[in-house]
Amino acid sequence: MEQTQLITVVSFLLMTLLTLLFALWLFKKFMFTPVNQMISDMDQITHGKLHLTVDNSGLREFHLLANAFNSMNEQVRMRTNDLQQLLDLDDSALLCFDHDRDIVYFNNGAANLFGYTQDESYDLDLSDLFKDDISTLINNSLTINYLQTTNLRTQLNCKHKDGQVFQSSAIITVVDVMGKNGLAIALNKEIQSDSVSSIKDQRLSVVEQTLSRLLSFSEQGKNENYDQDADSKKLIIREQVVNLMNLSLNCWTQDTGSTKLDLAEQSGIWPIYIDKSTPTTRTLDKYLTINSCPKNPRNQRVIDTAEFVLKETSQQKSDKHLELEYSLDSFRQLLAGL
Structure with a gap:
């Protein structure tokens, strides 16, 4: 009898724990992750990157909020284009x-x-x-x-x-x-x-x-600690950008036998410049070292590059491929603020 009660209690506790973990997973998937991604997108847009849009995935309320923000951003973009036309007389x-x-x-x-x-x-x-x-x-x-x-x-x-x-x-x-x-x-x-x-x-x-x-944005409420935190986060992102780009390039060259120029040409992600009759990948090259990496890198372009390489090398499943998969997931979590 006591053994039956013990099994019942333990089973109940395990079911409760599993239910709680499942609820937390759902909360994270449909609440924390979309909100953090939305905040990241909004932050980039308010810093002048008007060509971006806010990710509207998530619960219905977040979807409506993101669409409203994108609509406002589109109005700003239209007004900006009007002003730019005046400056192009x-x-x-x-x-x-x-x-x-x-x-x-x-x-x-x-x-x-x-x-x-x-x-x-x-x-x-x-x-x-x-x-x-x-x-x-x-x-x-x-x-x-x-x-x-x-x-x-x-x-x-x-x-x-x-x-x-x-x-x-x-x-x-x-x-x-x-x-x-x-x-x-x-x-x-x-x-x-x-x-x-x-x-x-x-x-x-x-x-x-x-x-x-x-x-410009209001500097009220901005203090030195915030600026230091922002600079520190930017540095971490840039380091991860450089790491992810090098992993993508190494995986590409090792698993396909193709060159960096081939990656830029076949993916269509990175521009190819003709420098004195010689094709170059100046923009891509910047993302390979921390000293030349832009202060505000185009993170989505880096993600697109990694995804393209993973797709093209999906049959290989080499160590480089698996390492790139892991690094891409880590980079996405970093951008989402996890």
């Missing part, structure tokens, strides 16, 4: 870089001048477009405080998409981008008169006001 090249010197604005004039498409511009930073060390140039010429009210006029050595170097007259100013010092640059390959320079100054002022209005 002539062929002037207007560029803006954030505190990390990544592109946040690249108008049609800049696309024509450098040879990049608008989509390709998202992968560019200051060093991709100019041979000159602009930060050093600014520090040697004028103080930051002075540049916030006065533009620096100079000649810059620019790098075209095909690798050719050309000179362009430039107007550089410091602008507020997302609460930190960024750079706005207006370029024109022709020598400018004083009247033309004045027009460029006015247009650059419009760029500054537009970007500050659309991309």
Whole structure:
């Protein structure tokens, strides 16, 4: 009798525990994971990545919330496009870089001048477009405080998409981008008169006001500890990005016998540039070392690369393949905030 009661109690406790674990798993799958992913997507969008959308998977309430946010983001994107069209009234090249010197604005004039498409511009930073060390140039010429009210006029050595170097007259100013010092640059390959320079100054002022209005966020409630935590998280993500890209490339070359260039071409994920008649993968190469990895890497592109490699090497199931699978899952959990 006592043995029967003991078995009954133990069975009841085990069933209760299993039910609780199952409930926690459901709660995590349909509550924590979608919310964390939604927060991550929203954070990237509010930092100027208006081409992204919020993941609307999860419970009905999260689906409706994500769709509402995507609708608002689409309205902002439409207004931004309208403003950009106003700034594309002539062929002037207007560029803006954030505190990390990544592109946040690249108008049609800049696309024509450098040879990049608008989509390709998202992968560019200051060093991709100019041979000159602009930060050093600014520090040697004028103080930051002075540049916030006065533009620096100079000649810059620019790098075209095909690798050719050309000179362009430039107007550089410091602008507020997302609460930190960024750079706005207006370029024109022709020598400018004083009247033309004045027009460029006015247009650059419009760029500054537009970007500050659309991309800046309130610094209230931000403290030093938050900034340190944010920087620390960015570093961890960049390290995982580099690790995942190297694993993907190693798995690709080992299991398929193909090259890095083949990966870029067959996947269609990474652009291929013709640099002095030689095909190169400059953007992909940046993601292979921590020093060259962008401060704000395109995480989805890295995930797409790993998924493509896993799909193409699914028959192999080598150690590299299994390691890549594990690293991809870990990276997704990191982005979801687990």
